[in-house]
Amino acid sequence: MRTALPAPQQPSGMPFSKYRPFRATMDTDLPDRTWPSRHLTAAPRWLSTDLRDGNQSLIEPMDAAAKRTVFDLLVRIGFKEIEVGFPAASQTDYDFVRSLIEDGAIPEDVTISVLTQSREDLIDRTIDSLVGAPRATVHLYNALSPLFREVVFRMDRTQVRDLAADGTRLVLARAEKVLGDDTVFGYEYSPEIFVDTEREFSLEVCSAVMDVWQPEADREIILNLPATVERSTPNVYADQIEWMSRHLPHREHVCLSLHNHNDRGSGVAATELGLLAGADRVEGCLFGHGERTGNVDLVTLALNLFSQGMDPMLDLSDLDELRRVVERATQMDVPPRTPYSGELVYTSFSGSHQDAIKKGFAARATAVEAQKAAGLDDVAAELAVPWQMPYLPIDPHDVGRSYEAVVRVNSQSGKGGVSYLLRQAHNLDLPRRLQIEFSRIIQRHTDTYGGEVAAATLWSIFTDEYLPAKAAPEAGLQRWGRFSLKGATLTSAGDGEESVLTVTLRDREEKKLLTASGSGPLDAFVAVLETQGLSLRVLDYAEHALSTGRDARAAAYVECEVGGQVLWGVGIDPSITTASFKAVISAVNRALR
Numbered sequence: 001m002r003t004a005l006p007a008p009q010q011p012s013g014m015p016f017s018k019y020r021p022f023r024a025t026m027d028t029d030l031p032d033r034t035w036p037s038r039h040l041t042a043a044p045r046w047l048s049t050d051l052r053d054g055n056q057s058l059i060e061p062m063d064a065a066a067k068r069t070v071f072d073l074l075v076r077i078g079f080k081e082i083e084v085g086f087p088a089a090s091q092t093d094y095d096f097v098r099s100l101i102e103d104g105a106i107p108e109d110v111t112i113s114v115l116t117q118s119r120e121d122l123i124d125r126t127i128d129s130l131v132g133a134p135r136a137t138v139h140l141y142n143a144l145s146p147l148f149r150e151v152v153f154r155m156d157r158t159q160v161r162d163l164a165a166d167g168t169r170l171v172l173a174r175a176e177k178v179l180g181d182d183t184v185f186g187y188e189y190s191p192e193i194f195v196d197t198e199r200e201f202s203l204e205v206c207s208a209v210m211d212v213w214q215p216e217a218d219r220e221i222i223l224n225l226p227a228t229v230e231r232s233t234p235n236v237y238a239d240q241i242e243w244m245s246r247h248l249p250h251r252e253h254v255c256l257s258l259h260n261h262n263d264r265g266s267g268v269a270a271t272e273l274g275l276l277a278g279a280d281r282v283e284g285c286l287f288g289h290g291e292r293t294g295n296v297d298l299v300t301l302a303l304n305l306f307s308q309g310m311d312p313m314l315d316l317s318d319l320d321e322l323r324r325v326v327e328r329a330t331q332m333d334v335p336p337r338t339p340y341s342g343e344l345v346y347t348s349f350s351g352s353h354q355d356a357i358k359k360g361f362a363a364r365a366t367a368v369e370a371q372k373a374a375g376l377d378d379v380a381a382e383l384a385v386p387w388q389m390p391y392l393p394i395d396p397h398d399v400g401r402s403y404e405a406v407v408r409v410n411s412q413s414g415k416g417g418v419s420y421l422l423r424q425a426h427n428l429d430l431p432r433r434l435q436i437e438f439s440r441i442i443q444r445h446t447d448t449y450g451g452e453v454a455a456a457t458l459w460s461i462f463t464d465e466y467l468p469a470k471a472a473p474e475a476g477l478q479r480w481g482r483f484s485l486k487g488a489t490l491t492s493a494g495d496g497e498e499s500v501l502t503v504t505l506r507d508r509e510e511k512k513l514l515t516a517s518g519s520g521p522l523d524a525f526v527a528v529l530e531t532q533g534l535s536l537r538v539l540d541y542a543e544h545a546l547s548t549g550r551d552a553r554a555a556a557y558v559e560c561e562v563g564g565q566v567l568w569g570v571g572i573d574p575s576i577t578t579a580s581f582k583a584v585i586s587a588v589n590r591a592l593r
């Protein structure tokens, strides 16, 4: 054997020197930061922007019907703040807001929100769209960063600050003019591109906006500090949020909101650190829809809280239905590895994972049974046992996913997964050495054919191997095996006496009536088969009930040595004794196959 270090990595040739580290251009340091030692203890206020940021970024924006379906869904799962569009952008958006209001589709406790630029004509039209809404927030934004000041707006700092303050003034004036007392009116301001803006300047602009809005008790202002484009590691964003939270005037009347995108793939992490840093509210989209790489995924954020024992304040118990509605409306699929909601995220293919999950479920079942034995009902017993499951951060059942989907079998799988599936689908609890034997058979199948072995295929292979009398010709499997049991009658002469067994056996095409005796039924049955010239020894035996009630059946597993070969047989029958005879025949037939 020789040891060595890996070969050194080579320069990539990528044009990296074109870029600058974020810290070198932004003053974001906060040496006395407090967020790293805080913990999340409750869900923030959520705002869904699926119908605005989520919609504006779709290849084909939602039509009115799709928007309405998504709105109703958002209400149903518990959102109390929903951004419903950019009404000044298009007649479609305007009409949608009007239809929500005119159809009475907005529950009394739900606040709709609409976005606008800081331009008088757009502001007027935006507020006009809200007439008659029970609760509505106008959300005004303008970009503050040096790049936007210089390249997009060609404005100096004062002009950019005034654009925000003047816009706020215009919103107030128009709202006072056209909205009646039947509308509870709120205001949100976003310094767009906050993360690339000098923090003192963001503070100056937010303060100027507050001077106009005059927040006080029952007149909060939402200040939303967006990572419009995610530009740094999440700790830098958290420092920016903590700094703002500490320096904002009227902080007690400010709802500090986060609006993260996912350009570096750390939208969720940045939002969580932003909450530690003092934010009260989060804007995002279901499944991470939104501009470019998307807005932060609210489902992930909420279920991260849930997985730590906090109420997410959103009902995500039917995640598949949620996903279906959103996929239809957005015409985009949720990728299979999306946290919590992707098709494959509760699935384990690899052997050691499957083995650990199978043991975890067994341990949990035992613990839950102990709670029931102590007097708890089913639901209370489930809740009393903390979720601790190898490889599964939450119980798939809690989000409407089934256990069947947890374990899937391919060439990477071992005995754990194979036996788990047989147990889940067919109640068969294979003894350990039989698990090993059968998983080798499956391994041969996957080595030959590749791909995944679906639960139905797994069962076909199992029945073909161990229960050929059950083989399904429609699946291309023929019955096979030299012997089959047609009947058996046991006579026991009394205590300490031998059992006498009379068996009707089919041997190939011939029907035979055979009799032998032994110390018990199984021993007598082995003796019957030995009359046919077989050398047979039972090495191990296990049995269990498969079902209860009038159609109760039992499974028996027998490990035999047949003519020098050691192998297992399986039998299923309403009678446990007959099941054990069938298991011996299964082993013998396999040996002779």
Ligand SMILES: CC(=O)SCCNC(=O)CCNC(=O)[C@H](O)C(C)(C)COP(=O)(O)OP(=O)(O)OC[C@H]1O[C@@H](n2cnc3c(N)ncnc32)[C@H](O)[C@@H]1OP(=O)(O)O
Pocket: 053, 056, 086, 088, 089, 090, 115, 116, 117, 118, 119, 122, 141, 142, 143, 152, 153, 163, 192, 228, 291
């Ligand atoms: C980060 C975000 O997601 S912000 C939300 C973005 N969403 C959208 O833009 C979707 C809807 N938008 C639209 O449909 C259109 O942009 C409209 C209808 C709002 C405006 O359309 P247009 O008037 O044609 O302008 P256009 O979009 O090209 O806007 C650019 C102009 O607005 C100015 N502008 C951009 N943002 C703002 C703002 N927040 N406040 C004031 N002016 C702004 C630009 O400087 C530019 O001005 P210029 O023409 O004098 O150079």
Ligand SMILES: CC(C)C(=O)C(=O)O
Pocket: 053, 115, 141, 190, 192, 193, 224, 226, 227, 228, 229, 259, 261
């Ligand atoms: C309007 C603002 C909040 C926005 O969408 C962004 O900055 O991403």
